[in-house]
Amino acid sequence: xxxxxxxxTLFLQKANKKWDSLxxxxxxxxxxxxxxxxxxxHVVYWETNTETNPVKIWNEQQLTKNNETWNLEFxxxxxxxxxxxxxxxxxxxxxxxxxxxxxxxYSEGEGLVYSDDLHGKTMLNVDGMRILVNGNLTGxxxxxxxxxxxxxxxxxxxxxxxxxxNITLIREGWEANPEDIKLASGIDYYFFGIECxxxxxxxxxxLNRIENLKFHIYCAWHIAKFELGQGIKSPRMIVLxxxxxxxxxxxxxxLGDLQSGNADxxxxxxxxxxxxxxxxxxxxxxxxxxxxxxxxxxxxxxRQANTLNMLLARPISRETIVLGKALGxxxxxxxxxxxxxxxxxxxxxxxxxxxxxxxxxxxxxxGQIMIFTMICxxxxxxxxxxxxxxxxxxxxxxxxxxxxxxxLLIYAISFVIGVDLTANNFxxxxxxxxxxxxxxxxxxxxxxxxxVGLLTHRTLAIDLEGIPGWLxxxxxxxxxxxxxxxxxxxxxxxxxx
Amino acid sequence: xxxxxxxxxxVQMKYRRYRFGRVIKxxxxxxxxxxxxGKGQIFGFLGPNGAGKTTTIKCLTGILDCDDGDIYISGxxxxxEAFNIKNIIGFLPEQVGLYGRLTPMETLEFYGGFYNINKKxxxxxxxxxxxxxxxxxxxxxxxxxxSLGMKKRLALASALLHxxxxxxLDEPTSGLDPRGVKALRSVLLDLNSKGxxxxxxxxxxxxxxxxxxxxxxxxxxxxxxxxxISKIIDEVNKTDxxxxxxxxxLNENNLEQLENKKGIEIVRKTKIKKHTLLLLKxxxxxxxxxxxxxxxxxVKIYSxxxxxxxxxxxxxxxxxxxxxx
Numbered sequence: 001x002x003x004x005x006x007x008x009t010l011f012l013q014k015a016n017k018k019w020d021s022l023x024x025x026x027x028x029x030x031x032x033x034x035x036x037x038x039x040x041x042h043v044v045y046w047e048t049n050t051e052t053n054p055v056k057i058w059n060e061q062q063l064t065k066n067n068e069t070w071n072l073e074f075x076x077x078x079x080x081x082x083x084x085x086x087x088x089x090x091x092x093x094x095x096x097x098x099x100x101x102x103x104x105x106y107s108e109g110e111g112l113v114y115s116d117d118l119h120g121k122t123m124l125n126v127d128g129m130r131i132l133v134n135g136n137l138t139g140x141x142x143x144x145x146x147x148x149x150x151x152x153x154x155x156x157x158x159x160x161x162x163x164x165x166n167i168t169l170i171r172e173g174w175e176a177n178p179e180d181i182k183l184a185s186g187i188d189y190y191f192f193g194i195e196c197x198x199x200x201x202x203x204x205x206x207l208n209r210i211e212n213l214k215f216h217i218y219c220a221w222h223i224a225k226f227e228l229g230q231g232i233k234s235p236r237m238i239v240l241x242x243x244x245x246x247x248x249x250x251x252x253x254x255l256g257d258l259q260s261g262n263a264d265x266x267x268x269x270x271x272x273x274x275x276x277x278x279x280x281x282x283x284x285x286x287x288x289x290x291x292x293x294x295x296x297x298x299x300x301x302x303r304q305a306n307t308l309n310m311l312l313a314r315p316i317s318r319e320t321i322v323l324g325k326a327l328g329x330x331x332x333x334x335x336x337x338x339x340x341x342x343x344x345x346x347x348x349x350x351x352x353x354x355x356x357x358x359x360x361x362x363x364x365x366x367g368q369i370m371i372f373t374m375i376c377x378x379x380x381x382x383x384x385x386x387x388x389x390x391x392x393x394x395x396x397x398x399x400x401x402x403x404x405x406x407x408l409l410i411y412a413i414s415f416v417i418g419v420d421l422t423a424n425n426f427x428x429x430x431x432x433x434x435x436x437x438x439x440x441x442x443x444x445x446x447x448x449x450x451x452v453g454l455l456t457h458r459t460l461a462i463d464l465e466g467i468p469g470w471l472x473x474x475x476x477x478x479x480x481x482x483x484x485x486x487x488x489x490x491x492x493x494x495x496x497x
Numbered sequence: 498x499x500x501x502x503x504x505x506x507x508v509q510m511k512y513r514r515y516r517f518g519r520v521i522k523x524x525x526x527x528x529x530x531x532x533x534x535g536k537g538q539i540f541g542f543l544g545p546n547g548a549g550k551t552t553t554i555k556c557l558t559g560i561l562d563c564d565d566g567d568i569y570i571s572g573x574x575x576x577x578e579a580f581n582i583k584n585i586i587g588f589l590p591e592q593v594g595l596y597g598r599l600t601p602m603e604t605l606e607f608y609g610g611f612y613n614i615n616k617k618x619x620x621x622x623x624x625x626x627x628x629x630x631x632x633x634x635x636x637x638x639x640x641x642x643x644s645l646g647m648k649k650r651l652a653l654a655s656a657l658l659h660x661x662x663x664x665x666l667d668e669p670t671s672g673l674d675p676r677g678v679k680a681l682r683s684v685l686l687d688l689n690s691k692g693x694x695x696x697x698x699x700x701x702x703x704x705x706x707x708x709x710x711x712x713x714x715x716x717x718x719x720x721x722x723x724x725x726i727s728k729i730i731d732e733v734n735k736t737d738x739x740x741x742x743x744x745x746x747l748n749e750n751n752l753e754q755l756e757n758k759k760g761i762e763i764v765r766k767t768k769i770k771k772h773t774l775l776l777l778k779x780x781x782x783x784x785x786x787x788x789x790x791x792x793x794x795x796v797k798i799y800s801x802x803x804x805x806x807x808x809x810x811x812x813x814x815x816x817x818x819x820x821x822x
Contacts, residue, residue, distance in 0.1 A: 212580060215613070222610040230598065306594025310652070313558040313590075314611040315583035493515070496561045 024209045031202020035195045042191040046184075050085035050148055054129030057082065061111065061172075072111055072171040078155045082174075085148045085184060086127030087463040092137035096122045106160045111173055113158040124149070124176075135178035146184040146461040146468070151176040185461035192460070192470060219316045220324040227328025228335075231294055237332055240293055244286035245340040251282040252344025256351030272353040273456040276363055279348060280452045283367060284445035285403050287337045291374035295329045296395035299491070300385045308495075318495060322488045326379060330372040341367060359456030366455075369480055370448040374402075376483035377444065383490045406443050410436050433465035441467060447475045500572065501533035502663060502694050503557070508566035510552055510718075526552040527563065528718040534663075534696055534711070539689050541709035541726070542698040549718040550698040551591065554667045557696070558588045571662060584612065587656035591668040593648045597641030601632055601651050604640060605658060612659040619658070626654040630684065646677035653684070664688065666697040670704060682708055706730075739764065739804040740784060742775040745797040754790060761787070772799065 022029065046052055057074065064071045076082070097118040105114045110123050110130050122133045131151045141147060151174040158169050207213055231237055255275040269275045302308040311321060341364060349355075355363075381394035410432075415421055419432045426432055440446030450472040454462055462469040510527040513520045527549050534540040544550045555561040556568060559579050568575040570582045595604055605623035614622070627633045630650040640648065649669070656664060669685075670678045678701075686708060689695055699705055705712060706726065713723040755761055760783055765776040777787065784803060791798055 219611055222607075226607055230596070302594075305596075306590065306592040307596060308594070309555075309560055309590045309592075310588075310594050310608070310655070312560040313583065313586070313588040314608065315580050316611055317580075496512075 025206050027205035027209070028202040031198045031205075034198050034202075038191060038195055038198070042188075045187070045191075046085055050083045052085050054084045054086045054127045057084075058129040063108075068165055069168045069170065072169065072173070074153060074172050074174075076153050076172075078153050078172060081150055081152045083148055083150045084126055084129060084131070085146070086129065088141055088143055088145050088147060089125040089127060091143040092122050092124060092133075092141050093139070095124060096120070096136050096138050104160050106162065106167070106169065112171060113160045113169055115158065124181075129174070131174045131176055133176050133178060133181065137178060137181070140178070141181065141183075142457070144463050145457070145459060146463055148182050148184050148187075149176050150180040183459050183461045185459045188461060188470065216317060216320045219314075220320045220327060223316075223321060223324025224328035224331060227298075227325055228331045231329060231332035232335070234294075237290070237294055237336075240290040240333075241336040241340075244290055245336065245343070247286045248279070248283055248337075248340040248344040249347060250344075252279055252346070252348040253351060255279055256348035259352035269352075272349070272355040273359055273453075275348060275352060276345075276355040276359050276456065277449055277453050279344060280363060280367075280449045281445070283337070283341060283344075283363075284370060284448055287333060287367070287371060288374045288403055288445060289399050290337070291329070291333045291371050292378045292395045292399050294332055295325075295375045295378040296382050297385065297388070297391040298325055298329065298379065299382045300388070300391050312495060318492045319488050322379065322491050323484065326372065326376050326484060326487070329375045330368065333375070334368050334371050337367065337371060338364060356456045358458075359452060362452045362455035366448050366451045366476060369476060370444055373444040373447075373480040373483055376480055376487050379487035380483065380490055383487060383494050402443050402445050406439070406446070410439050413439065430465070437465035437467045441471070441475050444479050447472065447479055451476045501569075502536040502538075502571060503534040503696065504567075504569040505530055505532050505553070505557075506567045506569070507531055508553070508556060508563045508568060510549075510556060510561065510563045512552075526718055527556070527566075529566065530715065530718060530720055531566075532713050532720050532723050534694060536694055537689070537692060538694055538711045539685070539709045540694075540696045541705035541712045542696060542715065543702065543705060543712060544698070544715035546700075548715045550715060551667055552718075553715065554588075554665055554696075554698060557665055558586055559583050584659065585662040587659070587661035587664040589649070589653050589656050589664070589666040589669055591671055593645075593652040595640045595648055595651060597639060599640055600637050601627055601640065601654070602636050604651060605655055608655040609658045614659065622658055623654070626657055627651075630654050631680070645672045646674065646680075649673065649677070649681070653681075657688070661693070663694040663696065666695065668699055669697055670699065670701055678704070737762075737778045738781050740775075740777045740779060740787065741800075741802040741804060742777070742787075742791075742798060743800040744773050744775060744791060745771055745799065747773045747775070747791075747796050751791065751794050751796055754794075755787065758783070758786070 019026070051057060057076075060075045062071075062073050064073070097114075097120065099119060101114045101118065103114050103116055106112075107114060112118075112132070118132075120136050122135065122137045124131045124133055124137070126147065126149060131149060133149075153172055154175050155170065155172050158171065160167055160169065210216065255269055255278055258269040259272060259275055261269075269278065299308065302311070312318075345360065345363065378395065378398060381398065382391070385391045385394055411421060414432050414435050417431065417435065419429055419435070420426060423429070437450070440450060450464055450467070454460065454464065454469045454472050457469075460469040460473065464472065507529045508527050508531070509525075509529055512524045512526055514522040530549065530553060542550050542553070552561065556563045557570070557575075559575060559582065562576075571585055573582050575582050596607070599607065602620075602623055605626070606619065609619040609623065624633070624636075627636055630653060632647060632650055632654070635643070635647065640651065643651065649672075653669075664685075666685075669681060673681065682704070685695055685697075697705075697709070709726050711724065712726050712729060714721045752763065752766070755777070756763055760780050762778040763775065764778050765774070767774040779787070781803070784801075788798065788801065
């Protein structure tokens with residue numbers, strides 16, 4: 001018993017010491033803890049106020065066939081209403097009944113008999129649950145959006161003919177009016193807003209605890225400007241800039257042109273937002289190479305030239321040095337990349353259509369975040385590089401992994417899990433898409449594409465094959481911060497500081 | 498005794514090699530090292546290769562964090578006030594690292610940017626320092642066209658930009674030609690005369706002997722000895738010296754007389770044709786007695802060469818003792 005008490009006291013002492021050592025970051029840690037609590041509350045809110053598994057209710061339906069009378073029933077009472085929360089699995093545009101429906105036909109999948117009075121109504125598919133909406137939702141809601149919908153269980157009788165027999169269908173079905181549908185983001189924004197405020201407050205209070213913060217920021221900017229001046233004029237960067245500018249501009253032009261091409265062509269691009277997402281990939285493909293190329297030997301070079309010791313002896317912290325370098329190198333790649341993006345996108349718009357404004361902004365802003373992330377990620381290796389060989393291997397390895405090998409990795413894992421990769425359109429297989437999107441969160445290039453894809457929509461309430469929109473934004477923030485923190489930690493360990 | 502400007506107390510430091518986050522090898526570089534440097538001193542830091550001189554200097558300048566112990570500069574602990582301490586330190590590393598594409602003015606602008614100096618003042622200081630260190634004419638040439646001596650002077654200028662209280666130099670004369678060494682020495686003496694405290698590590702013992710006021714000897718990460726240089730020189734003077742003589746007509750009787758004299762020891766006697774080479778160990782004050790005695794005994798003295806104990810002898814002796822320990 002005494003031993004246990006002693007161990008507990010020792011644990012408390014250690015925890016206390018650790019907590020004290022994190023004095024600067026205490027407000028941020030408290031803020032993150034609050035955010036986690038709020039996120040749990042958020043989940044609990046949806047779980048308690050809505051039915052988050054609509055397909056479960058749908059699967060409870062029972063069709064009993066009694067000679068010429070069929071009964072379609074649910075385990076609920078007629079008149080009951082439930083608020084469902086789920087993803088629009090199909091686009092309302094293609095689920096709206098038009099005049100071309102064959103009346104008098106029973107659709108088992110939708111659980112009703114087609115009739116003229118369905119014209120102009122929409123059969124929503126919410127996570128596999130069918131809900132008939134008394135209105136045309138074309139252009140109001142889109143596929144993959146997360147909605148909340150209050151539906152009522154109604155009962156009606158309809159008639160249809162099957163194999164020469166007249167069948168009476170007494171059906172129960174879920175119906176809603178257009179005003180009963182809302183985007184989940186209507187509520188999510190309150191939670192996200194509060195979470196962002198808490199995070200911002202935590203950050204602000206933590207930063208305020210850093211002594212001489214303004215001076216450190218000034219020094220980081222001083223190093224960044226210096227890196228920019230040195231890097232942008234380097235032969236390596238001139239070659240890389242020319243290469244990626246040509247590539248991005250060329251791809252922009254091509255993607256614009258493909259929008260007006262043959263719809264049956266493999267290379268047809270359906271809409272400007274899709275084209276923008278593809279341009280993101282091509283931007284990542286070449287710009288990441290430049291980002292890795294300029295940052296991979298940044299510390300090795302300084303070690304070799306003995307300039308690092310001169311820098312470390314100045315009144316600046318290790319964190320300031322890493323942050324300054326990361327910012328500077330981001331500017332070195334980011335400025336020419338931005339110019340290339342502007343030209344590429346202009347050509348794409350000129351030869352094709354205009355993507356959404358939010359998508360365009362995301363293309364530029366998230367592009368810079370992606371460059372910063374790749375640079376911080378590469379700095380982690382740059383800190384550890386001991387020779388020129390290490391530098392080349394780390395740099396090339398990382399670029400190949402993220403830009404080239406990643407797809408092969410997705411195919412390999414899909415194959416292992418049992419996805420039939422020989423099937424036609426296997427890329428539309430939900431299981432394959434889920435693997436691709438989940439693995440994509442581990443690749444800054446995919447996160448960039450997801451983020452631009454997400455922000456081309458009007459809402460954050462989007463589900464990207466199992467990845468909710470907010471998670472993409474979280475990944476967009478966490479990737480650079482984690483890489484920056486990791487590179488700083490490694491630098492401090494290497495430099496024994 | 499006045500409070501020292503720089504003080505190390507039981508400083509310990511290990512170099513570690515990691516693999517996958519785990520320590521796979523470690524080497525003790527500093528072992529409870531303690532020393533102190535007073536204001537206005539030129540402190541020479543002596544030690545053989547691998548003794549821990551550079552590690553000590555890196556700990557002092559905040560390039561490395563020591564594992565244990567305390568370092569105080571101007572009464573401030575480097576662990577808690579590194580920012581303030583680095584503001585009062587000027588540092589010249591052994592291997593000077595400068596950005597080759599920059600000109601001296603740009604170099605000073607870059608390094609000066611880390612101190613709270615406004616742009617105009619920085620420009621004035623840079624110009625003045627370049628002039629003092631003989632680089633004014635080279636102000637617009639890229640640094641990669643400079644000789645090592647010029648680079649060292651420029652690095653020294655960058656270390657003096659913020660008017661530090663203490664200047665720390667790691668092997669400042671390594672790689673310099675004699676003219677460069679002399680020029681650097683005169684700059685350091687001049688700076689010291691204006692009140693700047695200097696700590697320098699060096700292998701060149703004559704240099705330490707020539708410009709330092711105090712000396713610390715380090716071996717295997719431990720301080721073996723710390724002393725005022727004049728005390729060491731006094732000590733050297735008090736110790737026996739070696740006297741080398743080339744004589745003719747020396748007989749056994751003469752040798753016996755020398756041997757019987759208190760304070761004289763015959764270390765070696767070598768016969769070369771008609772001459773005899775004698776190596777004696779004796780107090781310096783006995784040299785006239787030896788010469789008088791030999792002359793009175795009709796021994797012809799062809800050459801006489803006293804070999805004084807130098808700082809190098811003290812250094813070697815001290816480090817040998819510590820290694821044997």
